[in-house]
Amino acid sequence: MLRQLASFAAAALALGGIFAPQPAFSADPISIQVDPGVCAEQRYLGRIVSRFDYQVRHVPNLPQVGIESFYNITERRYEPTDDWHPISRRYCTADVVLSDGQRRDIDYLIETDMGFASIGNSVEFCVEGFDRWYVYNGGCRVLK
Numbered sequence: 001m002l003r004q005l006a007s008f009a010a011a012a013l014a015l016g017g018i019f020a021p022q023p024a025f026s027a028d029p030i031s032i033q034v035d036p037g038v039c040a041e042q043r044y045l046g047r048i049v050s051r052f053d054y055q056v057r058h059v060p061n062l063p064q065v066g067i068e069s070f071y072n073i074t075e076r077r078y079e080p081t082d083d084w085h086p087i088s089r090r091y092c093t094a095d096v097v098l099s100d101g102q103r104r105d106i107d108y109l110i111e112t113d114m115g116f117a118s119i120g121n122s123v124e125f126c127v128e129g130f131d132r133w134y135v136y137n138g139g140c141r142v143l144k
Contacts, residue, residue, distance in 0.1 A: 036073040039092035044110055045070055048125045059132055065098040088112045104128050107143040
């Protein structure tokens, strides 16, 4: 009886190895969560929403829409301060949903100590299709 129990246990362990979770290989699709960090902070997103609202009211021939929400926020590039670059810069990108239901790409730049009188951080942004005067070049290229 003891021999049968031992052989049954050995068979169960062998079969368990077949059905055990296997490691993921490089060709297997996996989900990676990237922390957007500073780019997703509400103080910067709120400033963008407010300034975008001002922009569409004061630039002629722009649709009267507002930013409803941000999603897919990512940091594209980070340039820290060093001896040659006294201002740190974060280049961010996201998708926005406008009040008319359209989705647009937005690129924005967060610069440290570049606020009014060098107090606080500065935020520059460009929503594709809303840079009527090409301040950020065609397709918001300056902020990419």
